[in-house]
Amino acid sequence: MPPPAPVRSRTVHGAADLLAAYLPGSFYYSSARGCLLADGVRTRVRADAANRAEAVAEALDEALLAGAGNPVVVGAIGFRPDAASSLVVPEVVRWAGAPGGPVPDGPAFGGPASGGPPPDSPAPGGQARRGPVPGNPVHPGPALGNPAHPGPPAVGSAGYGWSVVPRPAPEVYTEGVRRALELIRQGGLRKVVLARSLELTAAEAVSVPRLLTRLVHADPAAHAFAADVTADGDPVPRTLVGASPELLVSRRGPVVVANPLAGSRPRAGEPAEDERRIAGLLASEKDRAEHQHVVAQVAEVLGRFCGDLEVPAEPEVIGTPAMWHLSTRITGRVGPGGPSALALAEALHPTPAVCGVPLEPARAAIARLEPEDRGYYSGLVGWSGADGDGEWVVTIRCAEVAGRVARLFAGAGLVEGSDPDAELAETSAKFRTLLRALDAEETA
Numbered sequence: 001m002p003p004p005a006p007v008r009s010r011t012v013h014g015a016a017d018l019l020a021a022y023l024p025g026s027f028y029y030s031s032a033r034g035c036l037l038a039d040g041v042r043t044r045v046r047a048d049a050a051n052r053a054e055a056v057a058e059a060l061d062e063a064l065l066a067g068a069g070n071p072v073v074v075g076a077i078g079f080r081p082d083a084a085s086s087l088v089v090p091e092v093v094r095w096a097g098a099p100g101g102p103v104p105d106g107p108a109f110g111g112p113a114s115g116g117p118p119p120d121s122p123a124p125g126g127q128a129r130r131g132p133v134p135g136n137p138v139h140p141g142p143a144l145g146n147p148a149h150p151g152p153p154a155v156g157s158a159g160y161g162w163s164v165v166p167r168p169a170p171e172v173y174t175e176g177v178r179r180a181l182e183l184i185r186q187g188g189l190r191k192v193v194l195a196r197s198l199e200l201t202a203a204e205a206v207s208v209p210r211l212l213t214r215l216v217h218a219d220p221a222a223h224a225f226a227a228d229v230t231a232d233g234d235p236v237p238r239t240l241v242g243a244s245p246e247l248l249v250s251r252r253g254p255v256v257v258a259n260p261l262a263g264s265r266p267r268a269g270e271p272a273e274d275e276r277r278i279a280g281l282l283a284s285e286k287d288r289a290e291h292q293h294v295v296a297q298v299a300e301v302l303g304r305f306c307g308d309l310e311v312p313a314e315p316e317v318i319g320t321p322a323m324w325h326l327s328t329r330i331t332g333r334v335g336p337g338g339p340s341a342l343a344l345a346e347a348l349h350p351t352p353a354v355c356g357v358p359l360e361p362a363r364a365a366i367a368r369l370e371p372e373d374r375g376y377y378s379g380l381v382g383w384s385g386a387d388g389d390g391e392w393v394v395t396i397r398c399a400e401v402a403g404r405v406a407r408l409f410a411g412a413g414l415v416e417g418s419d420p421d422a423e424l425a426e427t428s429a430k431f432r433t434l435l436r437a438l439d440a441e442e443t444a
């Protein structure tokens with residue numbers, strides 16, 4: 001008989017440990033389901049949209065053959081079909097519970113080497129996220145600034161002295177919105193999302209670990225991420241970092257969850273006014289229509305792969321520290337050997353939350369009316385395991401950070417009845433998630 005395998009105690013990580021261990025170049029992802037920190041590159045998946053699924057499967061198979069327990073692929077994929085992607089099968093993956101949750105005890109998470117998410121973390125899709133309270137549509141979201149846990153110092157604690165350039169200028173954006181509304185009036189296009197960006201330049205290099213930590217502290221229930229997206233020829237490393245409220249899709253075993261958002265109001269930060277805004281959002285036909293486009297597409301795509309699809313008839317309102325959104329949580333089930341979380345995410349992308357309806361006219365309108373390339377913004381970011389489990393979010397409330405520059409993106413969905421100035425204001429409110437974390441809210 002072979003000698004018994006040596007028993008080694010496994011390190012148990014807390015969410016705070018993983019966040020503290022993040023370094024630029026790592027991949028970090030956290031949500032109400034738990035968090036993951038990935039380091040090192042076993043395989044870099046170099047593939048375009050047409051052969052990505054095959055390349056990912058091959059890389060995961062290789063890792064399995066090399067003895068990795070349950071290897072994962074992590075990273076980000078850009079918005080356009082021909083956009084860059086940054087996907088790797090990492091050398092080391094560490095898992096922990098959700099940020100702000102208890103430090104899990106007992107043996108660690110789901111398996112050798114590459115492990116798996118903690119078994120005791122919430123079900124996929126962040127059920128622990130602020131949901132509706134029956135009979136009370138107001139969901140306060142996290143407190144803004146918890147004095148007991150003030151979080152790390154400002155990203156530029158000495159004051160970065162940001163300079164801010166909106167791209168395009170606000171009046172060019174509103175003109176684009178008017179032209180998009182004209183296309184909608186002419187017929188053929190029903191919804192399109194137009195985005196703009198803010199380019200912030202600091203006097204010194206932006207600290208990505210501190211930016212990420214501030215985002216997680218500001219909203220532990222968000223899907224927070226930091227992914228290295230440095231491309232060949234970039235003079236300095238580039239990191240995609242953000243806190244998305246929008247679950248594109250998750251899979252855990254047979255259970256599939258998607259949580260499309262669309263239809264928004266800025267958070268006022270004053271309870272009575274927020275009550276009014278939430279009621280206004282729920283009652284707005286324009287916002288309901290904008291939301292329904294996304295729900296219909298997500299349900300149609302998931303319906304191709306899933307049984308037991310459940311699509312609530314009515315949206316709820318969810319809150320982030322900056323925004324209120326109409327939200328619909330859709331669930332379904334896949335059979336054994338069904339599509340992986342990444343395959344589902346790629347089938348869903350781009351949803352009308354970031355592109356439009358019908359898809360091709362919306363893509364064409366974006367290409368014509370947005371002067372700036374979106375890059376990774378409005379693509380997808382997350383992780384997928386060899387067993388098919390995983391979680392991918394829509395890449396919003398994010399910035400691409402390189403050296404002293406942080407490029408922020410935000411968009412707004414346009415349908416018949418949209419108002420250009422209100423859409424501009426909506427994008428300004430969406431920038432707040434990142435501006436606050438960069439201590440730049442007053443500058444922009």
Ligand SMILES: C=C(O[C@@H]1C=C(C(=O)O)C=C[C@H]1O)C(=O)O
Pocket residue numbers: 193195246260261262263264325353354396397409410411412413414430
């Ligand atoms: C496009 C963004 O957000 C998306 C658009 C929304 C809307 O138009 O109401 C709401 C949530 C997101 O699905 C963004 O944050 O940049």
